[in-house]
Each structure stands twice: as structure tokens, then as C-alpha cells.
Amino acid sequence: MVWSVRKACRSALAAGALLLASCSQGPSGPAEPRTEFNIGWSIYAGWIPWPYAQQAGIVKKWADKYGIKINIVQVNDYVESINQYNAGKFDGVTVTNMDALTIPAAGGKDTSAIIVGDYSNGNDGLVMKGADTLSALKGKQVNLVELSVSHYLLARAAESAGLTLRDIRTVNTSDADIVGAFSSPHVTAAVAWNPQLSVMKAQPSANLAFSSAQIPGEILDLMVVDTATLKATPNLGKALAGIWYETVQLMLRQDSEGEAARAAMAKLAGTDRQTFEDQLSTTHLYSDPKAAVAATTSPTLMTNMQRVRDFSFSKGLFKGTSSADAVGMAFPGGKTLGDPQRVTLRFDVSFMQLAADGKL
Structure with a gap:
């Protein structure tokens, strides 16, 4: 079932993956420039645009534009995709805001959320x-x-x-x-x-x-990338933003091309067309980069992330810490939540802004 892969392992995430994440170390500086990158994903309606983009040649188009190669890699187990990101096998991964905070960020892996892709709107x-x-x-x-x-x-x-x-x-x-x-x-x-x-x-x-x-906007689905890798090769962020917006805008078109794209995505998700359409109806996709920028720069995001943070801390998901402020988060405009000297989750709006300005 499409949704169960995304969320079924949350107890395992809380009980086991955090232990692995706690052993991760944040980057000491910018990574060495590279030209090939691996991005992990798991099955969920809001993340299906990524494998479709690879299948349709959209990934290659944008990667070629920036002189890099991007591999979109499926992991059948959601928790394992995050574990592999933590271990450095992936440069980026599709993840929810809560798990981005409680696993890589809480474990010390400096992570940047570069695309706010959607939020659960009744799922x-x-x-x-x-x-x-x-x-x-x-x-x-x-x-x-x-x-x-x-x-x-x-x-x-x-x-x-x-x-x-x-x-x-x-x-x-x-x-x-x-x-x-x-x-x-x-x-x-x-x-x-x-x-x-x-x-x-x-x-x-x-x-x-x-x-x-x-509670719109509180359960977010993101594309996150290792911050050091992004600093060393910002073209990766540009290519990913280009891939996302071209693909999502195509899938939402109400014409034969949009219908064909959704049919192909339903197949990739392992479900039928109507079930996939039903899942999309309760997923608020940010197909317009201007809307994504507005949502990411709104004070509401910081408020929502504080709610998520406080809940996570209250349930013991920040192991080894005595305060919810121990994990720092950075938001657009230089705002921070938690310890500003220990920021490990960053909402980076710059690549969505380039898309909104037509400058990718």
C-alpha cells in the first residue's frame, strides 16, 4: 500500500534509527566537489514525481544542464532510506519534517531542506x-x-x-x-x-x-540534502529544484499529457489510477515555487516546527539531550529555533526562490 511504506516504520524510527543517527557526526567543512549524486526515495504519492522524472528523462535534462549526474534510488523501507542518508550513501533523501528533525538533525548530521514539496491535507x-x-x-x-x-x-x-x-x-x-x-x-x-x-x-x-x-502545513514532506555537499556543489540544489517543479507542474495538468504522467506515476506507486488520484486529492502539492517560498518564509513554519519539536522532545526522541533547544533549526531571514550554535536542520529557500524568479 502506497502510504504504509512512508509511515509504517515510525515506531522503528523512534526505537532504532535514532540510535544510529546519534552516532552520526556533522560535517567539519564543505565536502569536496563531485559530479555524481545519489538521492533516495520511498513510495508515497507526494514523492512519486521523483522516479517518474527519472523515467521521463527530466532528471537527465536538468542534471545535464548543470554538468552533473543524479541517480534517483528507490528504497523499499522508509526508515532504511534515512539510515542510508545518515551513513552517507545518499546525498539527499525524501523525508517528513518530523523525521528530518528527529533523526539526522537530532543525531548531528547537518541537513538542509531545499524543497518543501507538500503537506498532508486530510491523509x-x-x-x-x-x-x-x-x-x-x-x-x-x-x-x-x-x-x-x-x-x-x-x-x-x-x-x-x-x-x-x-x-x-x-x-x-x-x-x-x-x-x-x-x-x-x-x-x-x-x-x-x-x-x-x-x-x-x-x-x-x-x-x-x-x-x-x-492542521495544514504541520505534516510536511521534504527533499533534504547534506549541507556540506550542497555548499560544495550548489548546482545539485538547482537541478533538483528544476526537476521538481517541471515534474509536478506536468502531473497536475488537466490534459492528455498530465493524465499520462499520473497514470505512469500510479504504476510506479504500485497502485491503480483512481487510488493514486484519491491520494493526490488529500495531498497539498506545492507545484508553484512562489507558493512554496511563501510557505517556507512564513512565520507559521517556525511555529509549526516548534510544535513538532516540542512533541518530539516530550516523547524522548532527542536522546541524550536535556532540552528541546539542544537541536538548532535555521529558517529564512536568519531566524533560528533552539541553540544557534548547534544548527543541524536548515530550511533553505534559495533554490525554490530561483525557481520562482525563473532563474534556474
Whole structure:
């Protein structure tokens, strides 16, 4: 299933990958200039443009323009793709904002988010049986993948109702088991993502009580690149931005070429055309670089990342630290969150800005 590869391993990410990440060291200086680069990706509707671009020759077109070679490499396991990035086998990787923060950045690997590609706009949701008000969560059991984006969504849902996670008992349930669990009589609330979410919503007496559409921009999907590599070869960032915007603009066209592109992407995602289209409908893709720049330079991004950071720290995802400020983040305009002397996650808007200005 397309979505499960992206998010199913979040418990493994929290329990195991962070240990590996904690051994990573940040770069001591700019990397040596190179001409060939490897970019990792895993299956998710918002990341399928990358392998399609390679298949369609768009990757080669932009790489040739900048005199480099880019290999878009699929990794079937999302957590493994991040592990390989941490180990230096990939120069960049597709990743969510929460995982970019809690794995490479928290582990000391200086990482730059150069493309804010999309945000979940209803792909993740909380479903309840026989109730549709969040106040009914108090004292309830909620099944979900713990220490995941689902856990974060539940925290935000509880907050909106004046509750905290202490008012709720969570039960760790894998994405493979979540639909079956919600079908049983004793499970009356659960958090999931598509396509599981759509199946659960269709069950008798099920109500969607909260979804990621109510927290737009908080669950982001990014293209991140090793900062030292990017400094040594900024043409890599330029080529990746060119690839992204040409491909996404093509896939969203409502003509025969756009339809053909989406059909090819559905095949790459291992699903049928209608299922892929349904997933796109709840994915807010930043196809316009100007919109991406606006979102990345907005104060809202810093606010959202503070929420994500505070949740992650509260759940022990910044191992070996005594404060959420131990991991520094840099934002456009010279703003920082956390320790400015230990910045390891940077939202670099420069390449999206070049695209917006037509200067790639």
C-alpha cells in the first residue's frame, strides 16, 4: 500500500534509527566537489514525481544542464532510506519534517531542506465510533502507531479540545493491523493514514473527528540534502529544484499529457489510477515555487516546527539531550529555533526562490 511504506516504520524510527543517527557526526567543512549524486526515495504519492522524472528523462535534462549526474534510488523501507542518508550513501533523501528533525538533525548530521514539496491535507485522521466530538476522547483508548505522525496528530486533536495526551490511553498498533483493530467492538477510536483511513471511515457508525486538513502545513514532506555537499556543489540544489517543479507542474495538468504522467506515476506507486488520484486529492502539492517560498518564509513554519519539536522532545526522541533547544533549526531571514550554535536542520529557500524568479 502506497502510504504504509512512508509511515509504517515510525515506531522503528523512534526505537532504532535514532540510535544510529546519534552516532552520526556533522560535517567539519564543505565536502569536496563531485559530479555524481545519489538521492533516495520511498513510495508515497507526494514523492512519486521523483522516479517518474527519472523515467521521463527530466532528471537527465536538468542534471545535464548543470554538468552533473543524479541517480534517483528507490528504497523499499522508509526508515532504511534515512539510515542510508545518515551513513552517507545518499546525498539527499525524501523525508517528513518530523523525521528530518528527529533523526539526522537530532543525531548531528547537518541537513538542509531545499524543497518543501507538500503537506498532508486530510491523509491522516482520527476516527471515532458513535461519537464525533473530541471531548469524548477523555479516558478513552486510541489505537495508533505510537511515536509517529499519527501520535502527533492525536496530540494536536486533544489540544484543540482542551485535553492532553495524559487524558488518553494510546495502544500501539501497526499500520498493517489498524483496520482490523478498528473493526473489533472494543476499539472505538483510532488514528490512521490513507488508504487505511478511508477504509475505517466507511465502517458503520465511524466518524472522522479530526484530520490533518485541520492542521495544514504541520505534516510536511521534504527533499533534504547534506549541507556540506550542497555548499560544495550548489548546482545539485538547482537541478533538483528544476526537476521538481517541471515534474509536478506536468502531473497536475488537466490534459492528455498530465493524465499520462499520473497514470505512469500510479504504476510506479504500485497502485491503480483512481487510488493514486484519491491520494493526490488529500495531498497539498506545492507545484508553484512562489507558493512554496511563501510557505517556507512564513512565520507559521517556525511555529509549526516548534510544535513538532516540542512533541518530539516530550516523547524522548532527542536522546541524550536535556532540552528541546539542544537541536538548532535555521529558517529564512536568519531566524533560528533552539541553540544557534548547534544548527543541524536548515530550511533553505534559495533554490525554490530561483525557481520562482525563473532563474534556474
